[in-house]
Amino acid sequence: MNKFGFTISKGRQIDYESNDRRIADYIFEKEPSFRLCIECGGCSATCTTSNFTVFSLRELNILIKRGENDQVRQNLKKCMLCGKCTLVCPRGVNTRNIVVLAKKAFQKSDEYAI
Amino acid sequence: MSKHVVVIGGGVAGLEVAGQLSKVGIEVSLIEKENKSGGHLNNWYRLFPDRRNSTEVKEYLDGMTHNGGIKLLTNTTIEKLNRSGSHFSITTNEGKELIADAVIVATGFDLFKSARKEEYGYGIYDNVFTSADLEEMFKKGELALTNGIVPETIGIIHCVGSRDEKVGNFYCSKLCCVTAVKQAIEIREYLPDSKVFCFYMDMRMGGAFYEELYREAQEKWGVNFIRGKVSEASETIENKLLIKVEDTLAGRPLKMKLDMLVLMAGMEMSEGGKKIAGIGGLRTGENRFFAATDNHFGSNKSNIEGVFYAGTCTAPMNITETISHARAAVVEVIDYLKNSK
Numbered sequence: 001m002n003k004f005g006f007t008i009s010k011g012r013q014i015d016y017e018s019n020d021r022r023i024a025d026y027i028f029e030k031e032p033s034f035r036l037c038i039e040c041g042g043c044s045a046t047c048t049t050s051n052f053t054v055f056s057l058r059e060l061n062i063l064i065k066r067g068e069n070d071q072v073r074q075n076l077k078k079c080m081l082c083g084k085c086t087l088v089c090p091r092g093v094n095t096r097n098i099v100v101l102a103k104k105a106f107q108k109s110d111e112y113a114i
Numbered sequence: 115m116s117k118h119v120v121v122i123g124g125g126v127a128g129l130e131v132a133g134q135l136s137k138v139g140i141e142v143s144l145i146e147k148e149n150k151s152g153g154h155l156n157n158w159y160r161l162f163p164d165r166r167n168s169t170e171v172k173e174y175l176d177g178m179t180h181n182g183g184i185k186l187l188t189n190t191t192i193e194k195l196n197r198s199g200s201h202f203s204i205t206t207n208e209g210k211e212l213i214a215d216a217v218i219v220a221t222g223f224d225l226f227k228s229a230r231k232e233e234y235g236y237g238i239y240d241n242v243f244t245s246a247d248l249e250e251m252f253k254k255g256e257l258a259l260t261n262g263i264v265p266e267t268i269g270i271i272h273c274v275g276s277r278d279e280k281v282g283n284f285y286c287s288k289l290c291c292v293t294a295v296k297q298a299i300e301i302r303e304y305l306p307d308s309k310v311f312c313f314y315m316d317m318r319m320g321g322a323f324y325e326e327l328y329r330e331a332q333e334k335w336g337v338n339f340i341r342g343k344v345s346e347a348s349e350t351i352e353n354k355l356l357i358k359v360e361d362t363l364a365g366r367p368l369k370m371k372l373d374m375l376v377l378m379a380g381m382e383m384s385e386g387g388k389k390i391a392g393i394g395g396l397r398t399g400e401n402r403f404f405a406a407t408d409n410h411f412g413s414n415k416s417n418i419e420g421v422f423y424a425g426t427c428t429a430p431m432n433i434t435e436t437i438s439h440a441r442a443a444v445v446e447v448i449d450y451l452k453n454s455k
Contacts, residue, residue, distance in 0.1 A: 038277075038315060038316075039362060040315040040342065040343035040362070041341075041342040041343060041359065041360030041361075041362035042342075042343040042344075042345045042360070043345075043360075044360035044362075044367055045342060045343065045344065045345035045346075045358045045359045045360040045367055045368075046345035046346060046358060047367070050360070050367045051358075051367050056360065056365055056366075056367075058360060058362060059365055088233075088343075088345045088346075089279075089280075090273070090277060090278040090279060090280060090315075090343060091279055092279035092280070
């Protein structure tokens with residue numbers, strides 16, 4: 001078969017219905033403060049990882065909620081769990097615990113094991 | 115026989131209440147803890163949204179109170195507030211006893227003490243100021259750093275002490291966004307070569323002509339708006355302020371060196387109000403402001419019959435709302451004096 005160098009790129013759209021949001025549901029249940037995020041970015045501003053690598057806890061929160069799990073899995077490893085974000089959050093979100101719970105949720109699911 | 119009402123607090127709400135009551139022939143004792151009336155209005159230079167001079171509103175309020183029938187008691191606080199039969203007995207700090215047919219509480223607000231947000235360095239770094247400090251500078255006509263040098267880059271931080279669980283204030287103070295926009299314009303007007311950056315979580319431009327002022331700030335004055343909550347400020351070796359924020363719309367952390375930081379301090383229940391709540395047995399809400407009996411149709415009524423609220427002692431309000439709320443309190447008092455006994 002001839003290959004002409006073309007590929008079909010994966011869509012950028014968030015396909016809300018198809019996405020699997022069980023990770024988010026698991027975190028909502030275990031850490032209800034997860035619902036309180038207003039996307040102010042205070043967590044990312046203080047985050048050492050964010051300042052040196054491509055990582056944003058604020059963005060990660062949204063990606064979890066939308067069920068963009070591939071991206072979540074890639075990003076989750078970068079958090080060093082220092083907890084500075086939790087000190088900053090004006091909404092009292094236990095941000096550090098969200099990362100911990102997301103990791104646990106992935107481990108519980110073979111499909112998404114990290 | 116003429117009725118007598120004691121009004122606690124001589125700010126915008128208290129002055130309006132006193133003026134309106136005296137117009138209908140009710141005698142008023144207006145109690146003010148400072149040595150003059152006017153409250154926070156005395157500390158503000160210009161007012162949003164039209165940037166008129168605050169003295170114009172002060173003149174209106176003073177005019178209202180020149181009708182006669184108002185006794186202004188300055189340097190006075192309240193030590194006791196008791197109901198005895200259909201009257202109230204009020205004891206002042208000087209031991210004077212006042213007998214009133216009704217009481218209006220207009221104790222207003224205190225500005226959030228910005229030093230409590232230690233991460234912004236108010237009272238620690240040289241060039242961190244509050245919105246109130248800036249008004250003071252505008253009044254004096256001297257907008258400068260602590261060392262007298264004119265600032266070139268100025269950062270304005272929104273929501274200092276508002277919408278912040280870390281300081282125990284869940285609520286939005288409602289006025290700081292538009293104050294930031296107003297002050298940003300004033301800075302640009304005063305220092306045409308300066309650059310001004312507003313750091314916000316949400317722009318809450320809900321009042322009349324607020325959105326227009328926001329647009330003017332962008333269009334005419336080139337004020338920069340960056341969406342993100344500043345997490346901390348630090349002082350650099352050259353005495354500048356280094357702030358850290360996420361530019362949430364770019365999705366990347368951002369650092370910036372600024373000459374001056376201005377903190378938009380929110381509104382809190384006043385210390386005076388807290389004291390009155392304690393001695394008078396008046397109910398307060400989760401936000402520590404006085405709790406009215408109904409959010410929709412009883413916003414002036416307290417849990418004690420004959421005690422009413424006017425203005426920002428119940429919630430953050432702008433001057434327009436405060437005056438409206440004060441007038442509504444007057445209607446409630448007149449109704450009470452006529453019909454409740």
